[in-house]
Amino acid sequence: MHFLYTVLIDPFVQIAGDPRFFVEVLTGGLLTGVMYSLVALGFVIIYKASRVFNFAQGTMVLFAALMLVGQMEMGAPAWLALGTTCGVMVGLAFAVERLVLRPMVNQSEIILFMATLGISFFLEGLGQLMWGGDVHTLELGIPSGPLTLGGILVNKLDLVGAAVAGLLVTALALFFRWTSVGRVLRAVADDHQAALSVGVPLKVVWVIVWTMAGLVALVAGIMWGSSLGVQFSLSLVALKALPVLILGGFTSVPGAIVGGLIVGATEKVGEVFWGPALGGAVENWFAYLLALIFLLFRPQGLFGERIIERV
Amino acid sequence: MSAEPGERGSDGVLLEVSNLRLAFGGIQALFDVSFDIRRGEIRAIIGPNGAGKTSMLNCINGFYKPQQGTITYKGRAVHQMRSHDAAKNGIARTFQNIALFRSMTALDNIMTGRLLKMRANLLWDALYLGPARREELAHRAFAERIIDFLEIQAVRKIPVGRLPYGLQKRVELGRALAAEPELLLLDEPMGGMNVEEKQDMSRFILDVNQEFGTTIALIEHDMGVVMDISDRVVVLDYGRKIADGTPDQVRTDPAVVEAYLGVDHGPAPAEEKPCISSTPS
Amino acid sequence: MFYREAGEFKTSYAADQAIFPIAQDRIALVVLVLAAYVGVPLIANGYWLDAILIPFLVYSLAALGLNILTGYAGQVSLGTGGFMAVGAFSAYKLAIGFPHLNVVLVIVIAGLIAAAVGIVFGVPSLRIKGFYLAVATLAAQFFLVWLFNRVPWFTNYSSSGVISAPLRAVFGRVYITGAEASSVDKYLFALTTVSLLALAAKNMVRCATGRAWMAIRDMDIAAEIIGIRPLATKLTAFAVSSFYVGVAGALWAFVYTGTVEPLAFDVERSFQILFMIIIGGLGSILGSFLGAAFVVLVPVLLSNAPGFLGLSIRVATVTNLQSIIFGALIVFFLVVEPNGLARLWQVGKEKLRLWPFPY
Ligand SMILES: Nc1ncnc2c1ncn2[C@@H]1O[C@H](COP(=O)(O)OP(=O)(O)O)[C@@H](O)[C@H]1O
Ligand SMILES: [Mg+2]
Numbered sequence: 005m006h007f008l009y010t011v012l013i014d015p016f017v018q019i020a021g022d023p024r025f026f027v028e029v030l031t032g033g034l035l036t037g038v039m040y041s042l043v044a045l046g047f048v049i050i051y052k053a054s055r056v057f058n059f060a061q062g063t064m065v066l067f068a069a070l071m072l073v074g075q076m077e078m079g080a081p082a083w084l085a086l087g088t089t090c091g092v093m094v095g096l097a098f099a100v101e102r103l104v105l106r107p108m109v110n111q112s113e114i115i116l117f118m119a120t121l122g123i124s125f126f127l128e129g130l131g132q133l134m135w136g137g138d139v140h141t142l143e144l145g146i147p148s149g150p151l152t153l154g155g156i157l158v159n160k161l162d163l164v165g166a167a168v169a170g171l172l173v174t175a176l177a178l179f180f181r182w183t184s185v186g187r188v189l190r191a192v193a194d195d196h197q198a199a200l201s202v203g204v205p206l207k208v209v210w211v212i213v214w215t216m217a218g219l220v221a222l223v224a225g226i227m228w229g230s231s232l233g234v235q236f237s238l239s240l241v242a243l244k245a246l247p248v249l250i251l252g253g254f255t256s257v258p259g260a261i262v263g264g265l266i267v268g269a270t271e272k273v274g275e276v277f278w279g280p281a282l283g284g285a286v287e288n289w290f291a292y293l294l295a296l297i298f299l300l301f302r303p304q305g306l307f308g309e310r311i312i313e314r315v
Numbered sequence: 316m317s318a319e320p321g322e323r324g325s326d327g328v329l330l331e332v333s334n335l336r337l338a339f340g341g342i343q344a345l346f347d348v349s350f351d352i353r354r355g356e357i358r359a360i361i362g363p364n365g366a367g368k369t370s371m372l373n374c375i376n377g378f379y380k381p382q383q384g385t386i387t388y389k390g391r392a393v394h395q396m397r398s399h400d401a402a403k404n405g406i407a408r409t410f411q412n413i414a415l416f417r418s419m420t421a422l423d424n425i426m427t428g429r430l431l432k433m434r435a436n437l438l439w440d441a442l443y444l445g446p447a448r449r450e451e452l453a454h455r456a457f458a459e460r461i462i463d464f465l466e467i468q469a470v471r472k473i474p475v476g477r478l479p480y481g482l483q484k485r486v487e488l489g490r491a492l493a494a495e496p497e498l499l500l501l502d503e504p505m506g507g508m509n510v511e512e513k514q515d516m517s518r519f520i521l522d523v524n525q526e527f528g529t530t531i532a533l534i535e536h537d538m539g540v541v542m543d544i545s546d547r548v549v550v551l552d553y554g555r556k557i558a559d560g561t562p563d564q565v566r567t568d569p570a571v572v573e574a575y576l577g578v579d580h581g582p583a584p585a586e587e588k589p590c591i592s593s594t595p596s
Numbered sequence: 597m598f599y600r601e602a603g604e605f606k607t608s609y610a611a612d613q614a615i616f617p618i619a620q621d622r623i624a625l626v627v628l629v630l631a632a633y634v635g636v637p638l639i640a641n642g643y644w645l646d647a648i649l650i651p652f653l654v655y656s657l658a659a660l661g662l663n664i665l666t667g668y669a670g671q672v673s674l675g676t677g678g679f680m681a682v683g684a685f686s687a688y689k690l691a692i693g694f695p696h697l698n699v700v701l702v703i704v705i706a707g708l709i710a711a712a713v714g715i716v717f718g719v720p721s722l723r724i725k726g727f728y729l730a731v732a733t734l735a736a737q738f739f740l741v742w743l744f745n746r747v748p749w750f751t752n753y754s755s756s757g758v759i760s761a762p763l764r765a766v767f768g769r770v771y772i773t774g775a776e777a778s779s780v781d782k783y784l785f786a787l788t789t790v791s792l793l794a795l796a797a798k799n800m801v802r803c804a805t806g807r808a809w810m811a812i813r814d815m816d817i818a819a820e821i822i823g824i825r826p827l828a829t830k831l832t833a834f835a836v837s838s839f840y841v842g843v844a845g846a847l848w849a850f851v852y853t854g855t856v857e858p859l860a861f862d863v864e865r866s867f868q869i870l871f872m873i874i875i876g877g878l879g880s881i882l883g884s885f886l887g888a889a890f891v892v893l894v895p896v897l898l899s900n901a902p903g904f905l906g907l908s909i910r911v912a913t914v915t916n917l918q919s920i921i922f923g924a925l926i927v928f929f930l931v932v933e934p935n936g937l938a939r940l941w942q943v944g945k946e947k948l949r950l951w952p953f954p955y
Pocket of ligand 2: 369370411
């Protein structure tokens, strides 16, 4: 009885009693959600154009951040470290295309998915072997610290994160809309088979999307790294992008954003108001369970395309 | 196997489709289609590509849910049969684009076709004792009979994904036969075959029909084959039925000739067009 | 020319359906079983038993369980660690709550509980497939481990969250778990459990049950159209798989480490076991064992090899090297030999069959 009270009644009493605190929690959650979206965005770019579910996206975030912070710790100026890291991510795209995707052209989606698991472990080992497994602090001069906005307490870093995510999404939208490469990618995404049969070279598409995903991973790595420090647990945080994708749909850029916001907001609210009753650390699984329940009702996600099977 | 022979040609209706309608978004795949299949006959369904033939079979065995109309099978009208219920009621089929279990052997594919006849029980299976063992062996013997019938003894232990196309089609027929169906739906069983393979397959189909009395609904593009082996033919075009009758009636039907020779008719495969006139009979 | 099937004519389907139709395979198996039961206890020392053979057996069982679900029924799961935890904690609660219950029964019931939990988390597999399902199983993984971490009832209100396995015996006095248990007894117990369950698995996958699983894996739509019930079939796979994985979890806690702690069953464990079946061979009983052996032995080699060469190498470095090697191997196997070590083994046997005439 008491348990039911703490789960069903008490949280709402708290929320009603201090709405401003609730809004603060909600805002914090939404801003964290934006960060999840940043990771999810990388998945969507690759999946849309090549139907590869890149499990390694999270590790790419960690890897990029490690490359960057590692070089800076060795005394490289930020611009140089950024430049080399971008170069490394492009190189990674070429390597993945040449060594993994090209030899696996006709494999099923699920086999490709498992191959990206392999890539994920490889990068995780490599990154930490090169730069060590300790927590590195990333100091790029991005403003951080608390800020009061309309009476609500937010973290400056989160605001910057939101701005960056907004910029990134706009840039991607413009890229897909107005550049010739973007148009090709859209064509491939719309009708995979048709685009390939009229001679869009798959190899080029792969390299482009993995490069883009690598650069998005770098951005995500900078944002996450600035707030949490660059460390192994980043790749676990990045796993949160998976439920985000399920909510938003694997092929939708807006879906990645909305999904991220939903996950970020609900898990933070759940943690703060329901966590104590349930024993805390609800954040660990809340997003996954949410995604699981959601899957039962709308398997294609909020914005995904409906799958019709045929024989 | 089932359905008593001798009923062939009698008027016993096994399956009746009435006013079936099926649409995908804006596409009318089937529009008010009605026809029946009599016990023991070979019923051909023909029509240009995209006419709705496969969709028709998909409705009959419950894979697609028609928006309107009824399907009466063995006297019982059903609106929404589920695929595995259809299978349980004795409807088996093969597919236009082979749908075998690719990594399983030919034998295992055929044994899988017998699953409905088996009372598999997890625990007995795990022990491989008593009923599980007896059942496996009995059904193995049945599967071997099908293998002999289809003359695929040599490839029974090979994963079907590695078999040539013609043999895969045969294994798929074997898997359907393993269920001892009353109604067998064949979707282009001779598609992509050479003349010799087509002759073999025609022979198998006729044998199944005559020896086991199995009722067969057959989609086929090769008019020669259709005219040779089918008792009655229904013709679909753009989701509508445009003709229905014996091969001879259908062949001379002006609407059919029009549908097959019509110039504005999209991507009908080249082979279909000349077939209609070059039919031997 | 020693290894061949020619000259052996099978006179009945019963002989052809036998578990090992080739005589040499049967002989090899007998030799292997003898070696495992008699040879190993005679020569292996405590280190070999405790640090290599027992974990190898436990991992093999978990891999076998996952292989049933993923390799045979085609449902990818990233929740193996979570189901192992269910087995481990159920066994612990049962053993403490019912001190007189035979430890074998404790482990079986723990497996059944894991199977029930597996069924619950398997229900979504009706509607979702492939990597959608993989992500959904992460829900099981994170939720279950959280549950055992946070609800003190499971750890009997122990402050550290780490508890030791109680002392229990089979046949009255042969301790197979707890501080007093000898390595050899624990090894023999694990060996027997794993052998019996492997035999049962082999039987299931060559019977109707297994064919239904594989049919769903290869082409679920066609399977349904020929009369296989997708949900029932998938749920049986989830149940059987989780039973195996749950028993593996119970053995992990009782026989291998002697402690019950949620941390041992985190998401990394799930990945590790998935890697075993990819490397060993998806859809192969033998592959589960080969994969487990590989994943257990590589770290041992990695941490010992530099010592032999007179180099010193840090633990962290070894872990990172492992990640790199496993990552690369996963990709390598998926590209070059998707059927894993088991397939390589088979190819080797076929070569042997033709030897010394290579064609
Ligand atoms: N699952 C589906 N989703 C969308 N459209 C479909 C589906 N199945 C069939 N169609 C459409 O229905 C029409 C009839 O298709 P089909 O029955 O396969 O024709 P046929 O077998 O006669 O060549 C076609 O226009 C096809 O594109
Ligand atoms: Mg068709």
